[in-house]
Amino acid sequence: MELRYLKYFVAVAETKHFTRAAERLGIAQPPLSQQIKKLEHEVGAPLFNRLTRGVELTPAGETLYPHAVRILSSVDEALSKVQQVARGEINKIKLGFATSTGMLEKVLTLVHRFQSRHPDIQIIPSEVPMPQLVDNLLDKNVDIAFLRLPCYASEKLEKWELFDDPFVAVLPESNPLSHHHQLSLHQLKDQKLVVFPRETGPGLFDALHQALDNFDIKPQSNISAPQLRATVSMALAGIGIALVPQSLTEHLSGQSKIIPVSDMPLSSRVVLSWNKTSLSEPVRQFIALTKSYGIA
Known part of the structure; x- marks a missing residue:
């Protein structure tokens, strides 16, 4: 089974429409339909019920969907790690600060505690407005970041609340x-x-x-x-x-x-935020320390 079959299947399952899924994938609709038919033939069962105004998952499709999502996520994570190694970033953390979080005592104490425990890991800081910081996280130009909520588009990211403000x-x-x-x-x-x-x-x-x-x-x-x-x-x-x-x-x-x-x-909330598809081991260690460090 080709990975692109799973990618196409997930897109159709999430949009519930072949045309919208094709637009999301950047391909034409007829080839997408053909690839889904090939996938259905390979698994030996229909995955979608074709409706007048879209599609819905069959029981077989509902069974496949969570597995397909996990497989694609694992592949993205593996690719991200390989790219980090290739760029020499395996012992680095690109740490972002929203412009209102870079001088907060609780935030800087957390960063200092991490550096004390992991002196071999280099932290590369940057400070930008929140919209740009969210884009940097989504584009993997920053590994983790301290954000201040409410913040639009942050729902696409993983978050851990540090304290209410x-x-x-x-x-x-x-x-x-x-x-x-x-x-x-x-x-x-x-x-x-x-x-x-x-x-x-x-x-x-x-x-x-x-x-x-x-x-x-x-x-x-x-x-x-x-x-x-x-x-x-x-x-x-x-x-x-x-x-x-x-x-x-x-x-x-x-x-x-x-x-x-x-x-x-x-009330504002200060959170640590990250892109779940871009987690090096140092980033995982920083997140783990944050979750164990009660500063609320």
Whole structure:
């Protein structure tokens, strides 16, 4: 049995349509139908019921499908490992950081612990916005990465949550609201809010603006920081109030006020993420350490 037969079979099973499966595979529909018929002849049973508007798996097809998925996944994993060896990457980890995770104490402590246990493994770091980081993981240009959720397209990746990161308000001591021990979103309605641009994290940006919109809060579009981390510095300069995940306030000085927002419905989550088809042994070791290291 040829591997391409299984690849074609999985595509048809997942799209439930020969034409859509052909488009996904980048081939014409008639040859695809012919290859499926050859596979059915080889296994000795029909794999699909042909319907008016698509197909459905037969009992034989339902039996074959999970095995076909596992076989193709194993082949992809083996090929990825061979390519890693060929590129000399077997003792390296390309570790990505979203721009809002590269300075977090819990994240850096985890990286330090791994390096202490595995001094022979070289870590090659990179820091980019979340959309680019997800693309790098999917394209296997990065092995593992620290992401901040919510993040679009991350559902295609494996993830392990490190900790929940609630939003807080950051403001200078000179702000009239700085004497409060807790704020509500209603108190922020008429305040200038410093926001980060959507391209640095579309999922987080949309979730934050939806939460604010529910309270009829409209941040001014002309008060924008170049990235999430920079909103804190702009707030401390008196430009406005920053609403950021609490972990971004770890290294602030005494000139700032960090105040919980009692009714903020949104909370960010910091996760370790990876592409399951690209797992070298060092990457597996990093994931295993992360899962055993309770930092939530």
